[in-house]
Amino acid sequence: MASPDDHRVLVPVDVLEGEPVPGTIVDAFASIPVVLLGYHELPDQTGPDQARDQYGDRARAELEELRTVFEDAGCDVTSRLAFTHDRLKTFERVAVDGSCDAVLLLNPAPVLETVLVAVRSDVNVEHIARLLETVLTDTDLEVTLFHVASDEAGRDAGTELLETARSELVAAGVDGDRIDSTVVVDDSATDAILEAAADHDLLVAGESRPSIRRFVFRDRAERLARRTIDPVLVIRGEYLESDEETSGGEPD
Missing domain, CATH: 3.40.50.620 (HUPs)
Incomplete structure (x- = not known):
């Protein structure tokens, strides 16, 4: 833990x-x-x-x-x-x-009881699980692991991916009874995640590229944050940031 x-x-x-x-x-x-x-x-x-x-x-x-x-x-x-x-x-x-x-x-969160975790790939699943376990500690939050397959051929792989994610969460110390898993088939992952997020109170998305600027805020996670009423927790990938990507900000 x-x-x-x-x-x-x-x-x-x-x-x-x-x-x-x-x-x-x-x-x-x-x-x-x-x-x-x-x-x-x-x-x-x-x-x-x-x-x-x-x-x-x-x-x-x-x-x-x-x-x-x-x-x-x-x-x-x-x-x-x-x-x-x-x-x-x-x-x-x-x-x-x-x-x-x-x-x-941030978005409004009048109630915080359920968490939707959008899992895209097995990249950083262990890292995501460790942070989620920390967030879930001392709470009664229920978790739904969620994967969007682009076609029916990808459904089995998605199920296996979520089983891996569930195992990592349990290994990190999360009670398995608090974890549910859902795989859907949709050609728009963003729309599918938004539809599922409507039934949850917090959306968790994992970063799959090394730059917040390039991916987290200018790609799917920002679009999700703008289009859902839920807060969105973007878990950063375990990457080394290049000087080019992290320079240029004015002093605080």
Whole structure:
């Protein structure tokens, strides 16, 4: 069983837009160290230094208030503040700098009882299982492992994939009675995941490429986050990031 301290989750919050962090999310992630990133995306004509002078005090006050909410729940939380022209690049840089295993894209979560875990391939299944076990600790959350096969010929492979994922979760310490598995056939994985997510409270998606910017936020996971009302936890892959991919962000 992994220690909660072995993991870390990045939670970006647009502090000047009043983006809320649901209490259910705070409670569910209270056992995992959190990097709370207060950010605000700027128009091209506004420089970060100018924004800090104009909005810095207000942004820091909002961020400190959010940090207190996590601390009151018993969470080990650190905070960062960024004014940026490219929020995606900033998310990526902070996730890499902070050694974050996952990025939580916020949406309302009035109830948090069931989790849909979209499994695309066997890449990083063990890594995903270890983090999920940590999230599930001290909760009553039920888990549905979900795979979308592109045709009937892929259904058996999908079933085998989810059996592997289930075995990894059980090996990590999750009670098998809390885990269900579903394989569907659909030519649009995103649409199928969204339909299934409507019956769940939190969507978990695993990253299959080494760049948050290139895949996590500009591909399926961001589309899912924009089109579902659920929070989306994107579990990052265990990859080495190149200098080209992680450079270029302005200082916090």
